[in-house]
Amino acid sequence: MLLKGKSLIVTGGSRGIGRAIAVQAARHGADVLIAYRHESDAGYQRGDAAREVLAEIRTLGRRALALEGNVADPDYASALVEYAVQSFGRVDALASNAGVCPFHSFLDLPPQLLRDTVDINLNGAFFVTQAVARQMQRQGQGGAIVATSSISALVGDAMQTHYTPTKAGVHSLMQSCAIALGPYGIRCNSVLPGAIATDLNRQHLSDADQRSHLEKRIPLGRLGQPDDVGDCVVFLASDMARYVTGAALLVDGGMFVNLQ
Incomplete structure (x- = not known):
């Protein structure tokens, strides 16, 4: 129960890594507000994925809420904080996880795709x-912020020139x-996932040869x-990591060191 009695906001919390963070945080005692965006392009009806996460969290005996919106909008960030404070009384931790990764070649990359990727992945994390952080400063008791970066922050990819930056x-x-x-007293850290099986890279990993090649480059096989990522975020958000800030934790099965 590393987060017992704490409240947590998770952006991109309805699917993939964000869902895992939200559920694992609840398992460790946190009340959770998930931020999500319309998921119809992933085969869901509007809000279905978010409702599934909320139901799972509530079966764990924790309070769970969701707010739909676009993290690239600074007003949405403020609304998230206001909703969390109204509902839980405070914000103890943030998992800034929302992100997109549409693979595309570089020379014909549309400018709008670059703008959208930067808006969601980077500007959204900032806002x-x-x-x-403003709310945590007002509370006066510190807090923890954990952002989902990527192994792609450290290595290049020909199809991710808009994503890796x-x-x-x-x-x-x-x-x-x-x-x-x-x-x-606000600690800020990042996790750098490697090849994680999620909706985000489902198409990329659907090729059996590509998947096998990738697995062979991961020391843990x-x-x-x-x-795997959710557990690490829970640790960094907890008091177990009370003297950890400015750190970047690779969660990649050893892939990065094997690429060197």
Whole structure:
């Protein structure tokens, strides 16, 4: 029960890594507000995935809420914080996880795709971090912010030239925020997942040869699961990591060191 009695906001919390973070946090005693966006393009009816997560969290005996919106909108970040405070009384932790990863070649990459990726992955992380940090400062008791970066912050990919800079930016954002917010007792860290089996990369991993090639490059011999990341986020959000800030935790089965 590492998060017993705490409240947590999770962006991108209806599917994949975000869902795992939300559920694992609830298992450890947290009340959870998930931020999500319309999921119809992933085969869901509007709000279905979010409702599934809320139901799972509630079976664990914790309070669970959801708010639909676009993390690239700073007003939505403020609304998330306001909703959490109204419902839970305070915000103790943030998992800034919302992100998109549409694979695309570089030379013909549409400008709008770049703008959308930066808006969601980087600007969205900035806005929600800022809104939550302001609330934590008002509360005066510190807090924990954990952002989902990626192994892609450290390595390149020909089909991710619009994506990798945003994840490097998220990693850098947490480092700078660790300095800016340390005086308020607010810890800021990032997790850098490797190849995690989620909806985000389902199409990329559907090719058996591609998947086998990838697994052979991972020393632990398997793709990661969302819970592998969720557990690490829970640790960084908890008092067990009370002296950890500005850190970047690779959650990749050893893939990064094997790429060197």
